[in-house]
Amino acid sequence: MDAAEGLKKIAWAEAHMPLLARIRDRFAVGRPLGGHRVGVALHLEAKTAALIRTLREGGAELFVVGSNPLSTQDDVAGALDGMEGIQVRARRGESLEAHHANVDWLLDNSLTLIVEDGGDVSVRLVERGSHTAPELIGICEETTTGVERLQELEADGLLRVPAFAVNQARMKHLIDNRYGTGQSTWGAIMGATNLLVAGKNVLIVGYGWCGRGLALRAAGLGARVFVCESDPVKAVEAAMEGYRVVTLVEGMRLADFVVTATGRPGVVGEEALAAAKDGAVLANAGHFGYEYDNAALAAMASGPTEVRAGVEAYALPGERSVYLLARGELVNLAWGDGHPVEIMDISFALQAMAAEYLVVHQQELPMGVHPVPDALDDAAARLVLEHLRSE
Numbered sequence: 276m277d278a279a280e281g282l283k284k285i286a287w288a289e290a291h292m293p294l295l296a297r298i299r300d301r302f303a304v305g306r307p308l309g310g311h312r313v314g315v316a317l318h319l320e321a322k323t324a325a326l327i328r329t330l331r332e333g334g335a336e337l338f339v340v341g342s343n344p345l346s347t348q349d350d351v352a353g354a355l356d357g358m359e360g361i362q363v364r365a366r367r368g369e370s371l372e373a374h375h376a377n378v379d380w381l382l383d384n385s386l387t388l389i390v391e392d393g394g395d396v397s398v399r400l401v402e403r404g405s406h407t408a409p410e411l412i413g414i415c416e417e418t419t420t421g422v423e424r425l426q427e428l429e430a431d432g433l434l435r436v437p438a439f440a441v442n443q444a445r446m447k448h449l450i451d452n453r454y455g456t457g458q459s460t461w462g463a464i465m466g467a468t469n470l471l472v473a474g475k476n477v478l479i480v481g482y483g484w485c486g487r488g489l490a491l492r493a494a495g496l497g498a499r500v501f502v503c504e505s506d507p508v509k510a511v512e513a514a515m516e517g518y519r520v521v522t523l524v525e526g527m528r529l530a531d532f533v534v535t536a537t538g539r540p541g542v543v544g545e546e547a548l549a550a551a552k553d554g555a556v557l558a559n560a561g562h563f564g565y566e567y568d569n570a571a572l573a574a575m576a577s578g579p580t581e582v583r584a585g586v587e588a589y590a591l592p593g594e595r596s597v598y599l600l601a602r603g604e605l606v607n608l609a610w611g612d613g614h615p616v617e618i619m620d621i622s623f624a625l626q627a628m629a630a631e632y633l634v635v636h637q638q639e640l641p642m643g644v645h646p647v648p649d650a651l652d653d654a655a656a657r658l659v660l661e662h663l664r665s666e
């Protein structure tokens with residue numbers, strides 16, 4: 276682990292995160308998180324380190340794990356682990372058992388707040404029966420999939436604290452999911468494959484917030500864009516944007532690049548995989564690495580053979596091959612550095628403000644999943660506008 280390299284990455288990110296810098300300065304004076312023990316489970320790279328250091332500046336003690344073993348950057352984890360008040364347990368490529376053990380370690384620390392991406396910690400909290408721990412005051416959740424898991428816990432009566440659905444903030448899903456995923460996913464696909472996108476057929480599976488950004492940027496790169504979307508209204512929206520709406524099998528027959536962003540398991544199953552065009556590149560931008568049915572792919576194809584770093588070839592019957600990127604894990608984080616820095620500045624500013632809000636308003640907030648208050652959304656938007664005007 277090269278912690279010095281990690282420190283350089285963190286310094287670069289912080290230099291381009293003006294919103295978090297403003298919050299850090301304010302936190303250093305008011306110390307609003309003083310005495311709090313915050314458990315963090317996020318994609319562990321440099322921008323996340325900037326959020327963690329902001330929470331630390333607010334007076335919190337930090338316990339940190341990754342939210343996906345494939346997105347952890349060891350140099351950043353090593354650099355953070357050396358800092359006062361911050362303990363890290365995460366390693367790139369660690370087994371799922373090791374990841375779960377780290378989540379258990381996190382929960383052994385009498386946490387007062389949880390800041391996470393994907394809901395693993397909240398789900399484990401319930402499995403361990405510690406969701407009624409009196410010291411825990413709340414949860415801030417970053418992504419669509421995590422919010423859905425929290426809503427399931429709430430429906431089952433198992434969510435006993437207030438939880439902010441940071442993903443539902445307008446400044447999060449409108450900006451991060453759309454423009455962040457759009458840019459960083461194409462950056463990762465192009466970096467991983469070194470292939471041209473212009474003039475090619477691209478199939479986007481799932482035209483939600485991420486899918487809209489993925490389609491927009493594919494079109495900007497000169498691709499012909501096809502969309503497969505199960506919600507008919509969103510499918511009409513895609514058509515009105517000028518994309519061709521297709522069934523999954525139709526799209527698979529045509530696509531040179533397929534990108535999934537549904538958040539649902541096994542969406543691209545056996546029939547769709549069997550229809551894939553020779554040479555198709557398969558990538559996923561959804562939270563979990565389960566949108567392609569990997570078991571079906573393994574059963575119907577020979578391989579995988581690694582043909583480039585992070586690119587695995589599967590040979591299908593009929594002398595066709597498909598290339599699966601990052602084993603179907605979310606490609607922009609497993610292969611690349613994740614969202615652009617300025618995007619995560621906004622999302623993490625919301626996380627920091629939501630954590631502060633939970634602490635300040637802990638007596639007033641009922642248990643359950645809550646939207647981030649509009650005032651925080653507006654504050655983040657005003658900070659962005661101020662910064663844009665000053666450039």
Ligand SMILES: NC(=O)c1ccc[n+]([C@@H]2O[C@H](COP(=O)([O-])OP(=O)(O)OC[C@H]3O[C@@H](n4cnc5c(N)ncnc54)[C@H](O)[C@@H]3O)[C@@H](O)[C@H]2O)c1
Nearest residue numbers: 418419420481482483484485504505506537538560561562
């Ligand atoms: N890669 C990243 O950096 C990143 C960033 C933000 C969110 N995410 C993740 O991406 C996923 C999507 O997030 P979102 O905010 O776009 O969610 P969303 O709910 O806005 O969009 C998902 C879309 O998929 C559609 N869908 C579901 N099943 C389908 C199927 N079988 N066929 C076709 N369409 C289907 C839904 O109708 C919906 O429109 C989530 O897992 C989220 O956590 C990833």
